[in-house]
Amino acid sequence: MDTAPQGTGLSRRLARIRDLLDEGPDARGTCEILPLCGCPPVPEDLLPEIAVYSEYLPKAAEFPFTPEQRHLQFLWDAFDRSPLSVATNFAFPFRRMIGKKLFRSCGKNFCAEYNVRFNFGRFLSLGDDVYMNAGVFIDTKGGVTIGNATGIAEFVKIFTHAHGEADHAERTYSPVRIGNYVKVYSGATILPGVTIGDQAIVAGGAIVTKDVPAGMVVAGIPAKVTRERRNGGRTGNGLNHIWLHNGAFQDE
Numbered sequence: 001m002d003t004a005p006q007g008t009g010l011s012r013r014l015a016r017i018r019d020l021l022d023e024g025p026d027a028r029g030t031c032e033i034l035p036l037c038g039c040p041p042v043p044e045d046l047l048p049e050i051a052v053y054s055e056y057l058p059k060a061a062e063f064p065f066t067p068e069q070r071h072l073q074f075l076w077d078a079f080d081r082s083p084l085s086v087a088t089n090f091a092f093p094f095r096r097m098i099g100k101k102l103f104r105s106c107g108k109n110f111c112a113e114y115n116v117r118f119n120f121g122r123f124l125s126l127g128d129d130v131y132m133n134a135g136v137f138i139d140t141k142g143g144v145t146i147g148n149a150t151g152i153a154e155f156v157k158i159f160t161h162a163h164g165e166a167d168h169a170e171r172t173y174s175p176v177r178i179g180n181y182v183k184v185y186s187g188a189t190i191l192p193g194v195t196i197g198d199q200a201i202v203a204g205g206a207i208v209t210k211d212v213p214a215g216m217v218v219a220g221i222p223a224k225v226t227r228e229r230r231n232g233g234r235t236g237n238g239l240n241h242i243w244l245h246n247g248a249f250q251d252e
Helices: 009-022 025-038 058-062 067-079 088-102
Strands: 124-126 143-144 161-163 171-172 176-178 218-220 224-228
Touching: 009 025, 009 088, 025 067, 067 088
Parallel strands: 124 143, 143 176
Antiparallel strands: 161 171, 218 224
């Protein structure tokens, strides 16, 4: 279910947006996309003056935004102010199209709910069938990789950088890697440098400071291994990581 039903107004809008994204998008295309996705129009002559928040972060001095990256980030963030952002049959395909252009890699069937935030999309790598629920924040500055069929629940936070205590301007960056068929439950926090193994589970509210072995459940503050995942002898696709009823939006 990648688009709205054929022939509807939503599907025609999505088709036009896809064409415009394939062209860049440049300033003209971005200004055309905004009303198509339900956002107020922005005059084309103002768009070159708009700077997104991440451009004021030190990482942007090392990796400046291209105009296309800036337009895509602007569209992603602006869309959540639109009434169409709550129309799931429009919002999921729209965010998927942006992700495929903005992220380092974005596998098939990517699904993102509202208010998913990240600072540098080019440092985010996603496998197939990744699901992100509402309010997820991903600090991608150090690089984040999420494997196939992994679900990230509401208000999860993932961090990849830290500040020096004696000098706040001193920063260190450490990548986070999350494996395949992982579930990270609501409100969990993953700190820089952590690797979460395949088929692991992070309990709600956990703060993960160390690597999580494959197939294990971790919980608590700081998170510790509590037991093995009760997988009933199943692995991979047998775990049925189907995120919505009847596998909606997972049919690419």
